[in-house]
Amino acid sequence: SAVISQKPSRDICQRGTSLTIQCQVDSQVTMMFWYRQQPGQSLTLIATANQGSEATYESGFVIDKFPISRPNLTFSTLTVSNMSPEDSSIYLCSALVIWTGELFFGEGSRLTVL
Amino acid sequence: GESVGLHLPTLSVQEGDNSIINCAYSNSASDYFIWYKQESGKGPQFIIDIRSNMDKRQGQRVTVLLNKTVKHLSLQIAATQPGDSAVYFCAEKEAEGGYNKLIFGAGTRLAVHP
Known part of the structure; x- marks a missing residue:
């Protein structure tokens, strides 16, 4: 298995500010992803974090709003920029472990924007 | 805990009964499917x-059935226990542009009553 650590685990932010969420994996992984889970809903894929290159964004998500970095195989960051109350959500990091092919999730970062 | 599953369809079962989540x-074109369990305040497992x-395919107390003809997946949980109470998501692996990604279904909240 893999342990995925996300921080912060939760935060309350002011409108117009930006917040960076960090994700660290303790195992060798191939792919890393960022998901958003709005209250009471399912998970929506934001982007695939690519090592050393620009992330691959899903429809409806753009780099200016959600810049993502992945400087090495086991670490990634997601920034939520110029936040509004509509960005209040749980943001989840996930990683595909090389040896098992399983996709593991972090515990999520719960963001509240006032 | 967080309001995971607040607005999702709910399946209520008695402890000891079998549960079927669809x-x-x-x-x-999806060729791989996964069931995840998400407890309140945690990431999907x-x-x-x-x-x-x-x-x-059978696991311990769980069975997954796949009907490709009608694009339907089900999760059967035998002898449901209070600890099974959670939100359950199915996910399908899609391959697009050389990238594999998991797309999640809407989710079902399972409530187990003593």
């Missing part, structure tokens, strides 16, 4: 997976 997937060349 999921319709969208992409006939892997339960069981199935590849498209199979129609049934």
Whole structure:
């Protein structure tokens, strides 16, 4: 298995500010992803974090709003920029472990924007 | 805890009964499917997976059935326990532009009553 650590685990932010969420994996992984889970809903894929290159964004998500970095195989960051109350959500990091092919999730970062 | 599953369909069962959670997937080209369990305040946890060349796979107290003809997936939980109370998501692996990604279904909240 893999342990995925996300921080912060939760935060309350002011409108117009930006917040960076960090994700660290303790195992060798191939792919890393960022998901958003709005209250009471399912998970929506934001982007695939690519090592050393620009992330691959899903429809409806753009780099200016959600810049993502992945400087090495086991670490990634997601920034939520110029936040509004509509960005209040749980943001989840996930990683595909090389040896098992399983996709593991972090515990999520719960963001509240006032 | 967080309001995971607040607005999702709910399946209520008595402790000890069998539970069946259904999921319709969208992409006939998807070749790999996973069921995840998400408890309140936590990230999704892997339960069981199935590849498209199979129609049934069993784990400990859980069975996944795949019907490719109607693009339907089900999760059966035997002798449901209070600890099974959670939100359950099916996910399908899609391959697009050389990238593999998991797309999640809407989710079902399972409520187990003593």
